[in-house]
Amino acid sequence: MVSGSSRVANAKLAAKIMSADDAAAMIRSGDTLGMSGFTGSGYPKAVPLALARRIEAAHAEGTPFHVRVWTGASTGPELDGALAKADGIELRLPYNSDPIAREKINRGTMEYLDMHLSQVAPMAWQGFLGKLDIAVIEISGIRPDGALIPSSSVGNNKTWLDRADRVILEVNRWQNEALEGMHDIYYGTALPPHRVPIPLVRPDDRIGEPTLRCDPEKIVAIVETDSPDRNLPFAPPDACANAIAGHLLEFFRHEVAKGRLPASLLPVQSGVGNIANAVLSGLIDSPFDNMTAYTEVVQDGMIDLLEAGKLRMASATAFSLSPDKAAHINDNMAFFHDRLILRPQEISNHPELVRRLGCIAMNGLIEADIYGNVNSTHIMGSRIQNGIGGSGDFARNAYVSIFMTPSIAKNGAISAIVPQASHVDHITQDVQVIVTEQGLADLRGLSPRKRADVIIANCVHPEYRDALRDYFDRARMHSYGQQSPSLPGEALSWHQRFIETGNMRA
């Protein structure tokens, strides 16, 4: 499987190199596994597949075999897809975007704990999630002194290595050797009452070490691999995404003109996806220079901004690049190496740092209601799409919290703006701006009723605007209270209609 020289430069550890099957044989049913992986980057690619084979064999013999799987965020088909397909996951946290796992969750056959990404490591340390048996971590190499060179994501790897009883490493030679030195692993966290200020005041600051520590006695297996991360290509921005980006750039220009944002903006956080990527692309032609990003993932649009000289640097916890862009980075590592920093997700998403830096948070949504409560996770209130991810870490602590969405979905069968959100991930206090291709609603300083006026006027698709206005007008007359007028007998009727007819329209 592996050609060329080994990347395991420590002799004692090299003695632990074995096959993925032998490593997977060390995992028992009932174990809790802490795996690497964040947005399709840096997840282990051989051991989970070997484990899935073991689980399928056990199940074929009628023997139960289930594990609990903790990661950074989403991973790839070789991990979540394979283990879910094998019916091997009892509980999954903190984020999933794998379609097979999603289907099992929504059928009720897999437990899924959807967490704030900044809180996974602290809650694990606090003992709230139970015991961690085995860490399975992809790295890009082992130095002669035994230090581990991280791979294309950091995620919760530091915490899994610290907390697990035993460690299995995958050393992936597909990962660029020049990743070394790009990471910043902070070892200053602690449990209260021993926590201290995190000494980061600019997105550029390095506050930790370039490598991961691991007690060599805990390392029970090392598996060498040569497998690519499986990130998906982005769709090119369409007219809708471009319209959203246009409204948002106009807002930024206005805020700079009013003196409410510096001319280089503030550190940008951008959710993952095509619209977020379109906004980043739009910044290339903007008047803003010397920008920075303090965010979860480095996306294609940020690479373009770096090359255009608009973005000075980007800090994240993982790459989330299309295959073409990943190849481009690998070919131009000399340029990118010192302009990118990958940190533990506890740090990339830390409320303390998001608030201090004053991030501009830009996240997508599934639906918002007329008051600006945002549902980021549950379709029709019950069916999980992906998860809250880091959106809550950023939205509540941002300088300004922006949510973006096309105004309709499924060819108009779904309105992204509804009378009442069927599930709430972001409350009105954490949502200052909503943007659709129809326009932008600036909700700062407005009471709920005024928020509703602006959202209905600026963001709703024309096909749904009259119905929403009618609902709000009747709620203004008949509601139990008038702070946030609502009609509970009707507030979720659009969702019920969609479930029954496949269409929210009356």
Added chain:
Amino acid sequence: MVSGSSRVANAKLAAKIMSADDAAAMIRSGDTLGMSGFTGSGYPKAVPLALARRIEAAHAEGTPFHVRVWTGASTGPELDGALAKADGIELRLPYNSDPIAREKINRGTMEYLDMHLSQVAPMAWQGFLGKLDIAVIEISGIRPDGALIPSSSVGNNKTWLDRADRVILEVNRWQNEALEGMHDIYYGTALPPHRVPIPLVRPDDRIGEPTLRCDPEKIVAIVETDSPDRNLPFAPPDACANAIAGHLLEFFRHEVAKGRLPASLLPVQSGVGNIANAVLSGLIDSPFDNMTAYTEVVQDGMIDLLEAGKLRMASATAFSLSPDKAAHINDNMAFFHDRLILRPQEISNHPELVRRLGCIAMNGLIEADIYGNVNSTHIMGSRIQNGIGGSGDFARNAYVSIFMTPSIAKNGAISAIVPQASHVDHITQDVQVIVTEQGLADLRGLSPRKRADVIIANCVHPEYRDALRDYFDRARMHSYGQQSPSLPGEALSWHQRFIETGNMRA
């Protein structure tokens, strides 16, 4: 009105002493006023009454007169009550508990912006709330050098004094002179990109100055008063409150035994109210010593804990004491002076500090749903009760976030646990424990469906348990998705039934 020697020890400022009517005459219709006041403590008591008289006179002549009122949190009848009665408030932020103002808000004749209390000062600095015309601040004295000695609350006073064009001071000689030195006013905040770590690592730390700064040129009027804060007495704990406190203390003992909490616990945050007070009282007989509080307000129960030697010190932004307890503190100031610290609410509630200290957050609720989404603000989804206050600042960043409530209200016509929350202030990720007199639901590490099982089994009143179980069972069969099973056509029917019949019961 004032007897004895003046507390305005600066001669230049003493020349600005005038009557409340003369001071109120400087306020124009359309002004935005930044007033002191937090939970019935330290609010101006003479100028708002004089302003209310002016407004009533103007209205009697058919002249419109409205102001926008910003405060720390709730105030007293002389401020919110009088101005609301005069129909003089166009917009109120960030918190209200005055019954007259509440009624106007819920009739739709007053705008109310319900904010995270930690975010008021930063959003004002960021320019998101508009311009601040006049600060009206109660203090307990002015030193010879012109420094202002704060009163029984700090709230947003620093920010209002910094940001307002003009300043009116009320110097209240009713406030104990020994308050001097109890405050810690931090002057290290800034707008990004210039924010730095806040250097507080223990609740005891003093990081600022004992007095408020104010450019004397901006001070246009000083009014001397001698009026008590109007805090309400607490009800003595009833059987329900004692049962809730008992479940919670058992939980703390269990967590200490498991090594998940230190023997002196972690800094306690406690919402305002009778149940919170009962929990604090319960801690007197607990095995926990050397405790601290890092919270919004100092309540009666904390005073008892300090005197019992269980609590080492308490940090807050305001007093919220019954008249008896306030008198008791005044009589024993030598004991209490160095055991209490009052800070700006931006610091008392700061996410950075709440997370660093690892606060144990204990807050009340109006309703929770079977997944543990919490509604803290809106009765039947539309009628505002008070506001979110600091609960969001603490719940999201706490070491463990606890919500407490009696399982029923209005003699059983309302269940505190419902199929779906009619409004959401705290999402499932921010709610780790729910306690009613029925029992405690420890939700840590559980997926939504398991959360529902535990909440229904442990927290719901027997009168509602079967109905809730039946709803959940049917949702398990018929829901669109099974991550958080729900039936949108029925999820808010309990609220609709209450609105129509005055009873949630079928």
